Amino acid sequence: MKPDTLVTVIVTTYNRPDALELVLDACLAQTDRHFEIVIADDGSGAPTGELIERTARRSPIPIMHAWQPDEGFRAAASRNGAIALARGEYLIFLDGDCVPQRNFIACHRALAESRMLVTGSRILLRQRLTAHALERRLALAEQPASFWLRQRAAGQVNKVLPLFLRLPDFAGRRVDGFVWRGIKTCNLGAWRSDIAAANGFDETFVGWGHEDADLVVRLHNAGVGRKNGFLATEVLHLWHPEAARDREGPNYAKVLARLADGTTRADKGLEDRSVLT
Incomplete structure (x- = not known):
């Protein structure tokens, strides 16, 4: 990608302003500065909106807020709403509890x-470390190696190698065929034109689960390749309780059916929002 290509970072959130604050602070500390931020807000209350407004006032990076009413878990619709505001040619999806390292956008x-799309991975923080980071507003991406080695020894983080080692682009990053493992829109990059051609996320997916895999399946069916962003684009994923997964089974079955039948476009997506692509 050219250095002057505008990137839009789409950050999903729901009623967790303390975590979102850490994420936004880390975004504003990026080494690559040619980007904008759109918050995909799935119906958060006033504290989240106030945080976004405060951060936008002090930010040299444009920050926009795409809010939708709280009608249950509607991540697909929330992300489409953010895409509607995005101006970037390339979109990076990041969750509001996933703190990026300083070279996240550059990588x-x-x-x-x-x-091609890029699927990144996560470094998982345990509950005690997460509480400590939130309480002290700890700049996680700025912590020294000694801090992370102590946390690893204490069992508060699942791995540390990606914090110290970066690998460049190479042939081994390419994923052959469709592989379910590693698909997470808490850390995924793709061209806006490819996502638009697939009609974005499918808003018929409601409840937790697999709206991200559905997008990747449809892009795969359309001939979009995939790279693995391991040892380059890892994010620091703050601990949280698991969401209810009562819709996981039906959502999973729908993705498998689309993989088999070659579906490339969402049933209800960007075009239903009259988004200019």
């Missing part, structure tokens, strides 16, 4: 390639 930019 995504380095891996971006025409007709």
Whole structure:
């Protein structure tokens, strides 16, 4: 990707302003500065809106807020609402509890390639470390190696190697065929044109589960390749209780059916919002 190509970072959130604050602070500390932020807000209350407004006032990076009413878990619709505001040619999806390292956007930019998407991975923080970070507003991406080695020894983080080692783009990053493992829109980059051609996220997916895999399946069916962003684009995922997963089974079955039948477009997506693509 060219250095001057505008990137839009789409950050999903729901009623967790303390975590979102850490994420936004880390976004504003990025080494790559040619980006904007759109918050995909699935119906949060006033504290989240107030945080976004305060951060936007002090930010040199444009920050926009795409809010939708709280009608249950509607991540697909929330992300489409954010895409509708995005101006970037390349979209990076990041969850509001996933703190990026300082070169997160730079690494995504380095891996971006025409007709390819990039799926990143996570470093999982345990409950005690997460509480400590939130209480002290700890700049996690700024902590020294000694801090992370102590946390690893204490069992408060599942791995530390990605904090110290970066690998460049190479042939081994390419994923052959469709592989379910590693698909997470808490850390995913793709070209807006490819997402638009697939009609975005499918808003018929409601409840927790697999609206991200559905997008990747449809892009795969349309001939969009995939790279693995391991040892380059890892994010620090704050602990949280698991969401209710009562819709996981039906959502999973729908993705499998689309993989088999070659579906490329969402049943209800961007075009239903009259988004200019």
